[in-house]
Amino acid sequence: MTPTDATTNRRTVLKGLGAAATVGLAGCLSSGEDRPDDVVLAPPENYDALRDADLPYPIYGELVPEAAVPDVVSGQEISTRQFVDERALLLTFVYTRCEGICLSLGSNLVHAQAAAAEAGVSEEVALVAISFDPAHDTPERLRTWGRERGLDYDIGNAHILRPESPERARTVVEERFGEAYERNDQGEGMPFLHTGLILLVNEGDVVERAYAGEPPQPATVVDDLETLLGV
Amino acid sequence: MRRRDVIGGLAGLATVGVAGYVLGTAPAAGVEPVELETVEAPGSPGGRAQIPQRGRPTLVEFFATWCHVCADSMPELRAAHDRLGADVQFVSVTNEPLGHAVTRAEIREWWRAHEGNWPVAVDVDLALTETLDATGVPTVVVLDADNVVTWTATGRHPAAELVDRVVAAGGDRA
Numbered sequence: 400m401t402p403t404d405a406t407t408n409r410r411t412v413l414k415g416l417g418a419a420a421t422v423g424l425a426g427c428l429s430s431g432e433d434r435p436d437d438v439v440l441a442p443p444e445n446y447d448a449l450r451d452a453d454l455p456y457p458i459y460g461e462l463v464p465e466a467a468v469p470d471v472v473s474g475q476e477i478s479t480r481q482f483v484d485e486r487a488l489l490l491t492f493v494y495t496r497c498e499g500i501c502l503s504l505g506s507n508l509v510h511a512q513a514a515a516a517e518a519g520v521s522e523e524v525a526l527v528a529i530s531f532d533p534a535h536d537t538p539e540r541l542r543t544w545g546r547e548r549g550l551d552y553d554i555g556n557a558h559i560l561r562p563e564s565p566e567r568a569r570t571v572v573e574e575r576f577g578e579a580y581e582r583n584d585q586g587e588g589m590p591f592l593h594t595g596l597i598l599l600v601n602e603g604d605v606v607e608r609a610y611a612g613e614p615p616q617p618a619t620v621v622d623d624l625e626t627l628l629g630v
Numbered sequence: 631m632r633r634r635d636v637i638g639g640l641a642g643l644a645t646v647g648v649a650g651y652v653l654g655t656a657p658a659a660g661v662e663p664v665e666l667e668t669v670e671a672p673g674s675p676g677g678r679a680q681i682p683q684r685g686r687p688t689l690v691e692f693f694a695t696w697c698h699v700c701a702d703s704m705p706e707l708r709a710a711h712d713r714l715g716a717d718v719q720f721v722s723v724t725n726e727p728l729g730h731a732v733t734r735a736e737i738r739e740w741w742r743a744h745e746g747n748w749p750v751a752v753d754v755d756l757a758l759t760e761t762l763d764a765t766g767v768p769t770v771v772v773l774d775a776d777n778v779v780t781w782t783a784t785g786r787h788p789a790a791e792l793v794d795r796v797v798a799a800g801g802d803r804a
Binding site for chain 1: 694696725726727730731732755756757759760763765766767
């Protein structure tokens with residue numbers, strides 16, 4: 400990696416992490432005007448501030464970025480846009496070496512999968528985690544990671560995507576989705592710092608919620624998904 | 631006389647100002663208890679429990695059966711539990727989806743393997759998780775007898791610190 404790349408990455412990370420926190424703190428009430436088309440949920444509270452912040456990741460009302468990555472659960476390649484007209488999508492970015500205090504990003508997928516199963520709408524949602532540490536996250540490690548957290552692969556709506564190389568991970572996760580991450584040499588049990596982004600995307604491939612900065616309450620994510628699915 | 635009036639007036643204003651400020655940022659009100667199912671396991675009679683219970687301090691540890699740091703925290707929690715008196719509500723809570731991610735039997739098995747000997751509850755509706763704003767695991771929350779949160783932290787903590795935090799919230803030692 401050239402120094403230029405490192406600088407860019409650090410800046411992207413800072414922008415991603417810092418901007419989310421600032422916007423979160425600002426907490427401005429949205430005017431509610433200029434609501435984008437093709438969304439189901441009401442705008443997030445700080446929508447105006449989010450729009451003005453020019454965040455590196457997609458926000459409410461924006462099209463979900465496209466990326467096709469091999470799924471270690473089904474063995475097939477999965478595109479983040481293949482669910483159009485069929486399923487909502489809950490998408491997050493993970494690495495299995497997070498042995499410290501994790502934001503329970505994976506747990507949100509598990510809570511969502513359980514809630515959807517209970518409501519009988521398992522076929523209306525896809526739950527997708529993309530690893531940004533493929534050098535360590537082998538297919539087997541990723542499958543075990545998901546199973547341990549309670550993802551039920553038999554339902555057929557859970558996918559864990561593994562980019563083929565660290566370079567591909569950088570392209571997909573950071574450049575396309577704006578989930579910034581960088582190595583953290585100091586934190587014990589936390590080899591990476593990352594934005595901690597969760598995207599809730601509707602059947603039209605439009606982002607309904609981008610949870611970042613402060614980790615969301617799992618109940619909030621489940622409530623938003625249930626509202627989106629009308630259950 | 632006039633000078634004293636002026637000073638008195640200013641002091642009164644200042645007092646009102648301070649009072650207004652205190653009222654404006656009132657100390658956090660105690661949280662409403664949530665009724666959760668407790669899993670029948672060592673030290674944990676099956677049934678239901680109000681958490682956090684009003685009238686005595688509470689320590690709640692949010693954990694998950696997949697969480698290694700949570701498992702590593704159990705010896706410290708056990709030691710803290712041993713050193714605290716009976717007038718403290720001491721409880722561990724998992725919010726893993728019951729019947730989906732985990733079963734009662736698996737929780738019981740985990741509890742036995744990690745030698746828990748106090749009540750362990752399941753937050754099926756995520757209600758306590760939301761009330762106490764636990765977004766990761768492990769998260770420990772200490773509340774006083776009025777259910778006001780006095781300390782919340784993530785990660786593993788030495789037994790001595792856990793005990794000190796509960797005592798600071800009005801808890802008694804064994």
